[in-house]
Each structure stands twice: as structure tokens, then as C-alpha cells.
Amino acid sequence: MIDRITESRARYEDLSVQLADPNIHADPKRMREISREHSRLAQVVEAAARLDRARVELQGAQEMLAEGADDVEMAAMARDEAQRLTADVERLENELKLLLIPRDPLDDRDAVVEVRAGTGGDEAALFAGDLFRMYQRFADRQGWKIEVVSVSEGSAGGYKEAVFVVRGANAYGDLRYESGVHRVQRVPATETQGRIHTSAATVAVLPEAEEVDVQINPGELKIDVYRSSGPGGQSVNTTDSAVRITHLPTGLVVTCQDEKSQHKNKDKAMGVLRSRLLDARIAEQEAERARDRKAQVGTGDRSAKIRTYNFPQSRVTDHRIGYTTHAMQQVLDGGLDELIEALKLAIQEERAA
Structure with missing residues (x-):
């Protein structure tokens, strides 16, 4: 040492x-x-x-x-x-x-976060909205900035999908283990019998890619422009400022309509596309390494249930490390520090071992 x-x-x-x-x-x-x-x-x-x-x-x-x-x-x-x-x-x-302990050089990157409603219909969209606000508040506590790329609102509120970039020191390093299925157990506002429902939302956290990380052939892109919808000011439905980019070899599709400028929307969408392509490459490398060892925490498999938010008992449980706290409202208000530190410690101890 x-x-x-x-x-x-x-x-x-x-x-x-x-x-x-x-x-x-x-x-x-x-x-x-x-x-x-x-x-x-x-x-x-x-x-x-x-x-x-x-x-x-x-x-x-x-x-x-x-x-x-x-x-x-x-x-x-x-x-x-x-x-x-x-x-x-x-x-x-x-x-x-x-x-x-050697750090992942990507930890210092900004993070691209994608929150999507899963099983549970309208309640899943409301929960996705709760998660989006949780990350916004956590970012505020850390002194980070958030740039919204695109949102798709649910019919009863919340979001079917929200994509945003978190900019700040060690943003990806702190948020990377949020990737996975987040489950909520509560009585929905529309439930007349008082029964507890279980819904879910998925979170994907990607390191923001730089142009040197991923080379994209312009000839492999299909770029569509269209008029924005939803809140956004006078430019909504009057100019073709929204952008949809399709990466033909992989079928990946990225849309952005948050900015009034078509050029800015295209830049944001390209940034998210690069991050998704980089993430796919990292996932392949992780899969190869994981074949030879059983990872206790750090795979970030988005098909795996990682955390449950139980409203009746005001309990949050992270299933990867068996961590439970009854300060659920504090967590939803952005108090993720203890959870993230516990996860990082578990990962570091695994690496050290």
C-alpha cells in the first residue's frame, strides 16, 4: 500500500x-x-x-x-x-x-438516466414519475444539473418514459447501481377496495459517451424531424424542431423534443444514442467476465428486481445487499446517500476480495 x-x-x-x-x-x-x-x-x-x-x-x-x-x-x-x-x-x-482500489474510469462521467413505466398500467407510470422526481431531488442535493432529453406522460399522470442527463462530479459512479427493476407496493388512488397493488418501473443508467468512445457512420442513421407536442411554449406545433434518430444496424431509436432548436435536439439525441451504443458494448464485456464468476451485486442486470418501495410499511429494501430502511419518504425526497454508499461499499469490498 x-x-x-x-x-x-x-x-x-x-x-x-x-x-x-x-x-x-x-x-x-x-x-x-x-x-x-x-x-x-x-x-x-x-x-x-x-x-x-x-x-x-x-x-x-x-x-x-x-x-x-x-x-x-x-x-x-x-x-x-x-x-x-x-x-x-x-x-x-x-x-x-x-x-x-482501481476505479472504473467511466465513474467520473456524466450519466444518462432512462426511467420507464413497467407492469402496472397507470400506477406504473405514476411510480415512474416518483422515481424521476427522486433523482431530480438527489441531483439537487449533490449540486448536479439535469438536462431533460424527452418525456412521455402517462394518461393519469406520471411518465411512461423519461430520459435525462445528469451532469456533475461522479454522476455515473454514484447512479450506475440504480439500473434495474424498481418495484412499488401501495394502494393506488383509483383503488376503491383498499387493496395493495404491486407495480414496477425500470431504470437504466448509462455513462455519457464521448465522440471518441463510439464512432457512428452518418450513413447508418435515419433522421426524422417533426413537430413537438406537449408543453414547451410558442414553438410547439409550429416548427419541426423535434428529432427522431434511428440507428439502422441496431434498430436503436432516440427522440428529443425538449429544446426549441432542431439542432440542439439533434445534438442531445446523438449524445443519448452514443451512450446506448457504449452501454451495449460494456454489457457485452461484462457478460464475458461474468461467465467465470458469480457477481454478488454489480452486474446492473435490468431484468432483475433490485429494490422494493413498500408504502404501507414505509419501507425501502435493496435486494442485492439486503439493505432495509423505514425512511421511505426521505428516500423518495432524494435521500439516496445511505443506500448508494452501502451499495458502493459492497462493490468495493467484493473487488478488494
């Missing part, structure tokens, strides 16, 4: 020098890559510094304990301090070990 800390510190200093070079700012892509790595290594450097301080303080407490063996009161104080610092050192060592 000492060698990796030394390497991390040296790399951090090197990147700090590069960030101070005005020439780097002329290359936005390179600047973004360096900034991401510099930010990640800053966590390692800071954790290593805290560990060094704790070790020095622990050594001082142990020396005080040895020197004050004849003074009962001083020995007791030194012993308590040594016990506290020993626990601190152990905690900081574990924290640093996790930080030193």
Missing part, C-alpha cells in the same frame, strides 16, 4: 503542475480528463495525510503511556487516547485501501 500511496502523491503533484499550464486549457478534452483524475487523487492524498497525522498522534500517546506508567491518572488518560487513536488509524487505513 505504501508504494501505491507514493505513486498517487507523485501523480497528484504532476497533474497539479499540468493544470497550471495554460496550454492544457486549449484542449478541453485533455483538461477534463486531467481534472477528473486530479480530483480523484486528491481524495487519496488527503486520506493519506489524515492517516499520517493519526499515526504520529498514536505514537505520542503510546510514548506518554510508557513514560507515565507510575502515574495512574496520566496512564489512564494515555490509554484512552491510544485506544481512540488506534481505532482512528484502523478506520483510516480501511478508507485508504478502498480509495486505492
